Every structure is written in structure tokens, then in C-alpha cells.
Amino acid sequence: xxxxxxxxxxxxxxxxxxxxxxxxxxxxxxxxxxxxxxxxxxxxxxxxxxxxxxxxxxxxxxxxxxxxxxxxxxxxxxxxxxxxxxxxxxxxxxxxxxxxxxxxxxxxxxxxxxxxxxxxxxxxxxxxxxxxxxxxxxxxxxxxxxxxxxxxxxxxxxxxxxxxxxxxxxxxxxxxxxxxxxxxxxxxxxxxxxxx
Amino acid sequence: xxxxxxxxxxxxxxxxxxxxxxxxxxxxxxxxxxxxxxxxxxxxxxxxxxxxxxxxxxxxxxxxxxxxxxxxxxxxxxxxxxxxxxxxxxxxxxxxxxxxxxxxxxxxxxxxxxxxxxxxxxxxxxxxxxxxxxxxxxxxxxxxxxxxxxxxxxxxxxxxxxxxxxxxxxxxxxxxxxxxxxxxxxxxxxxxxxxx
Numbered sequence: 001x002x003x004x005x006x007x008x009x010x011x012x013x014x015x016x017x018x019x020x021x022x023x024x025x026x027x028x029x030x031x032x033x034x035x036x037x038x039x040x041x042x043x044x045x046x047x048x049x050x051x052x053x054x055x056x057x058x059x060x061x062x063x064x065x066x067x068x069x070x071x072x073x074x075x076x077x078x079x080x081x082x083x084x085x086x087x088x089x090x091x092x093x094x095x096x097x098x099x100x101x102x103x104x105x106x107x108x109x110x111x112x113x114x115x116x117x118x119x120x121x122x123x124x125x126x127x128x129x130x131x132x133x134x135x136x137x138x139x140x141x142x143x144x145x146x147x148x149x150x151x152x153x154x155x156x157x158x159x160x161x162x163x164x165x166x167x168x169x170x171x172x173x174x175x176x177x178x179x180x181x182x183x184x185x186x187x188x189x190x191x192x193x194x195x196x
Numbered sequence: 197x198x199x200x201x202x203x204x205x206x207x208x209x210x211x212x213x214x215x216x217x218x219x220x221x222x223x224x225x226x227x228x229x230x231x232x233x234x235x236x237x238x239x240x241x242x243x244x245x246x247x248x249x250x251x252x253x254x255x256x257x258x259x260x261x262x263x264x265x266x267x268x269x270x271x272x273x274x275x276x277x278x279x280x281x282x283x284x285x286x287x288x289x290x291x292x293x294x295x296x297x298x299x300x301x302x303x304x305x306x307x308x309x310x311x312x313x314x315x316x317x318x319x320x321x322x323x324x325x326x327x328x329x330x331x332x333x334x335x336x337x338x339x340x341x342x343x344x345x346x347x348x349x350x351x352x353x354x355x356x357x358x359x360x361x362x363x364x365x366x367x368x369x370x371x372x373x374x375x376x377x378x379x380x381x382x383x384x385x386x387x388x389x390x391x392x
Binding site: 030031032033105106108109111112114115116120121122124125128132152154155156158159161162163164165166167169170172173174175178179181182184185186189192193 | 226227228229301302304305307308310311312316317318320321324328348350351352354355357358359360361362363365366368369370371374375377378380381382385388389
């Protein structure tokens with residue numbers, strides 16, 4: 001189970017405490033087996049507060065995704081660094097097998113809810129847009145300052161993004177060990193295609 | 197809902213009839229809302245036969261995945277054609293938005309079961325291995341006959357495979373319309389990197 005500090009600061013209010021409890025319970029039990037009761041048992045205060053704040057596990061999980069998105073947005077650094085290093089850092093962050101297997105699996109289960117639930121679909125749509133926009137901005141900066149070749153930033157970003165989602169999905173759902181090879185090829189593609 | 201003829205021949209026995217009924221019900225209702233009863237109502241013979249053959253919906257869905265894998269294996273053509281055309285055909289098949297949105301979404305939901313169910317994990321592992329092996333064989337043939345540059349077939353296949361899984365996942369779960377741009381970039385990558 002990932003350490004809280006990897007993702008979160010010390011919780012500042014009841015919402016953050018509940019969200020962090022939901023995160024811990026989700027990593028441990030997975031989406032299908034998760035209940036508000038299990039989330040309550042990860043919560044330091046009275047379990048009944050969980051029921052008071054959220055009408056069901058989906059409402060709490062949507063708030064967790066919203067919170068992760070806010071944290072991610074707040075953590076995007078100003079682009080004052082080398083675009084090639086920024087791209088490499090983003091790829092490394094997605095491909096690193098940290099102590100987060102439970103969270104990886106839980107995210108794949110949450111994304112699957114987006115196949116039939118409009119609120120999950122909208123949240124994953126926003127997350128995907130944010131990551132693609134971030135990638136496109138890094139690439140555009142690199143094209144403008146001559147670090148990168150004169151590629152189409154949106155098209156290249158859309159492509160890198162599908163590789164990241166694909167690698168994450170396969171790692172969480174398949175017994176194969178081919179993801180490191182895919183990462184090597186992605187790095188070669190970036191070196192050959194982008195970096196001047 | 198996809199037409200049965202797109203995926204299946206006329207069913208030859210009760211197992212095939214049940215599997216095709218499960219496929220239709222899965223496309224219509226999605227994984228979470230699927231029950232043996234709903235599968236039974238898609239079945240031409242007595243509904244009780246569904247319960248007689250399968251102990252639960254997961255057993256029937258695993259048999260459906262096994263059957264799809266058998267069909268896919270049987271349909272892999274002998275590699276007597278141009279490797280570049282074969283690759284292009286495989287990419288086109290994955291990226292085409294046919295009348296299969298229900299099936300696309302259902303497959304993402306089934307894959308999510310692999311995060312916590314060993315049997316689903318093993319089946320998706322075999323499917324992923326099969327597609328990667330097929331890709332690697334096409335690439336190896338192209339390297340040997342000089343159609344393709346001297347690339348690493350396994351590494352290139354692993355990379356193409358993550359792009360296919362990523363595109364499929366995003367299309368089924370995200371409101372974004374970036375998948376066609378990712379496909380354009382994949383085609384450019386194949387043209388630049390592979391084709392001599």
C-alpha cells in the first residue's frame with residue numbers, strides 16, 4: 001500500500017481526511033469490494049461522518065478523483081526548465097513501478113466505471129485533457145526554443161498520452177512483463193522524433 | 197449493438213449459442229448490470245440451460261473471452277502478404293469506430309476485472325501476448341525481407357501494443373476526441389521508423 005505522504009499532505013479538514021481514508025481503503029480493497037463501512041474503518045473520527053458527508057461510495061470516489069485532479073493541477077511546475085527533461089520526468093513518473101500497485105489497479109477499476117457512468121466519464125475526460133494539454137505545452141515550448149523538431153504538438157501529445165494510458169492499463173491487468181520494453185521504445189521515439 | 201455476423205459464425209452448438217447470447221447481453225447492459233437472467237433472455241432455448249451450463253456470470257464471460265481468443269487465433273492470416281499492409285490492417289482494425297461501442301465498453305469493464313481476479317488476469321495476459329507475438333512476427337518478417345528497417349521486433353511490438361490498448365481504453369472511457377490524432381501519429385511513427 002502506498003504511503004500517504006507519496007500523494008498527500010497532512011489533511012487540513014474533514015473532507016481531506018475522508019478522501020485520504022477513501023484512498024487507503026480503495027488501494028487495499030479495490031473498487032468492487034469497497035464499501036462506505038470499509039472507508040469508515042480507515043477514518044480516524046466517527047465512522048458515521050462518512051455517511052453524513054457522502055450518499056454512497058461513488059460520490060466519495062468522485063470527490064477523491066476531483067481532489068487528485070486538483071492536486072495534480074497544483075503540482076504542475078512552471079515551464080522554466082528544459083522541455084526534454086520535463087517530458088522525460090513525466091514519462092518516468094507514469095512508468096515507474098513504485099509501491100502503488102493497489103492504486104494502479106484501483107484507478108483502472110475507476111476508469112472502467114466511466115464506460116457507463118457520465119460523472120466518471122466527465123472526470124476522466126478532464127484528467128485526460130489536462131495531461132494532453134500539459135504534454136502539448138511542453139512540446140510547443142520545445143519546438144519554439146529549438147529543443148524539439150517542428151512537430152505537431154497536439155498530435156504528438158495525443159500519441160504519447162495513449163502510450164501512457166496503455167502502459168498503465170496493461171501493467172494493472174495483464175500478467176505480461178512487456179511494459180519496460182514499451183517504455184524503452186517510447187524513449188527512443190522521443191529521442192529520434194522530437195529531440196533535435 | 198454490433199451485428200452478430202461481425203464477430204461470429206452461425207452458432208454450431210449450445211455453448212456457442214450461450215456465448216453469443218452473453219455477448220449480445222454484455223454489449224447491451226455492460227458488465228456491472230449483467231445477470232445470468234438477462235443473458236437467458238437473449239437465448240433462444242430455455243433460460244434454465246444458462247444456469248445448467250454456468251455457475252455464474254463470470255464463468256460464462258470467461259468462456260466468452262476464451263472463445264473470442266480462439267476465434268482471433270483462428271483468424272490470424274498466414275504471413276504471405278506485405279508486412280507493411282498487415283501492420284496497417286491491424287492498426288486500422290483497432291482504431292476503426294465501428295458499430296461496436298457497447299462491445300468496446302464491455303471489454304474495458306472485463307479487463308478491469310483482471311485487476312483483482314486471477315482468471316481474468318490470465319486470459320487478458322494470454323490475449324496481450326498473442327497480439328504482441330503477432331505484431332512481432334509481422335515486424336520480424338518485414339525486417340528479414342527488407343521492407344522494414346533493422347528494428348527490435350519485440351520492443352517495437354510492445355510499444356505498438358500499448359498504443360492500441362491505450363487508444364481502446366480512452367475511446368471507451370473518456371469524453372475526449374483525441375484518439376484520431378493519436379492514430380495519425382502512430383501511422384507516421386510506423387512510416388518513419390519502420391518502413392524503409
